[in-house]
Amino acid sequence: MQSAGSPTSVDSPWVSMAPAVFVLIWSTGFVVARFGMPHAPPMSFLAWRYVFSIILLCGWVRLSRVAWPQGAAQWRHLLVAGMLLHGGYLGGVWAAVKLGLTAGAVALIVGLQPLLTAIWLSAQGGRGQIGRWQWLGLALGFGGLVLVVGGKVGTPEISATNLVLALGALASITVGTLYQKHFVQAVDVRSANTVQLIGALLLTAPLAFLETEPVHWVPQLLGAMAWSVLVLTIGGSSLLVWLIQRGAATQVTSLMYLVPPCTAVLAWLLFDEALTALSLMGAALTVAGVALVVRRSGAVK
Template sequence: MLTLIWGCSFLFIKLGTDGFAPLYVSLGRMLFGTVVLLATLAVKRQRLPRAARTWGHLVVAAFLLNSLPFTLFAYAELRIPSTLAGICNATTPLWGMVLSLVALSDDRPTRRRFAGLGIGFLGVLTVLGAWRGFAGQDPAGTVMALVASASYAVGWIYVRRTLASTGDSHLSMSGAQLLLGTVQLAVVAPLFSPLPTSFPAVPLLAVLALGALGTGLAFLLQYGLVAEVGPTTATLTTYFLPVIATVAGVAVLGEELTWNTPVGAVIVLIGAALTQSKGPSVSRIRLRGAARPKTAGKEAGKARV
């Protein structure tokens, strides 16, 4: 269910941008998602965080995990197919691995994860048709989608370092984060895009589904899944997102699909899976017969949309 909702989010973004400016697609998404989470908080009689320090960190988290990537994906889908946006989203663990190499993450690089990084970006080049000189691709749109995916990786590392031990529930933190993201976009959107003058049905319903389902309900399902099966198993849903996004884009929007797109997507997912796996630390690969080294923790960058 979670995979289906997140995978279809790229379709909803594309439909939403047919009637609204990208900033308002993101704002509507945040607004409807916030309503779902705040309503759930009220039903469960939970409170939003109280500590000012927590709210300060959540401002940054909302920007990195919601406002920035949601908006970049919306702008990207004005220029690239939703299928390509979905595949770019799957590169988040690869960016997390890159960040671990520049000491922005506590995870230690391993041989297997290095291999995953190389394989993953080879997959990206395959998707983009590098041997054809990237012919037929929109560089700006692709870069925006990749930056959005990198923003998720940075955001999860930030959250893990600053908000892991606040004592507040996941629901409380998520509600506050989406609320702050909504405020951020409500301030910024009118400054860069004129207010909508009409509300066509299909784009409006797409934004409603994107927010209420793809953001609000998805948050609830994700945390419920983590509680039930654990975070490692729960992240397996991530690797099916490009499949759902591709099927939705081709079936509903009639987007063109060439052989290198699904093949490259599979290579990206293999690389991403390897960057999440554990293996011997690179710093000890020459120490034969030594005690088993500490393994790298699960990469914080979860591929979200």
């Protein structure tokens, strides 16, 4: 296997295009929520998604004979990280979409995660303070968010409830990222992802049992489920590791800023979600703020 720093590891055309493919895959996660939402309550859909993903990943781990995490402490840390990175994050996103928040708006809100993570890591650095570039990026990011959602709070599109859920998803993935950086040791992504999804299922399943709306296994829901399990959960994470092994992590990190506008375009094409001049300006400001903070801090998600 080539080392991550090999100068020839990112020369092939496929590796050059793969970061953009990964970002496109990641962007479809918000769109899939819109496809599946009319046919299943959010927690029930996610619980089944975790079950199917765990079954497939366990089979992959067994066939590949990769090592499982060692020690009770690592299992505990992976379970907690999974509750935050999958359970809390996806649960908040899906519940917010279920209550009317558009795919573009929720993608923009949770797209602030690299910004908040970079700000936190910068504040915890040697000097323990945030530089002027980070403050500028923070102001741009939140200013853009205010432009997009500020005038719509209280309307059917953005209510206080779905906005709080989206912000909860943002907090969950931010805290989960920091928790994983601090506590989780390096381990094969297939076994680690399996344990994290078990943690997400432990959090989500009890909430799914409280939902009264039935799951309708119609073709549209089956398609959304298959895409979520095979493409997002298994394919996306595997592609990311494949890229990191070939030294393409920087390209992925840079292109992650394009997830909110990419999601907005997909939602416009598929669901006719409005693309107003104000929302485009807000998205541009937010993307610029996130890019500025992450680039200046050198943080890699």
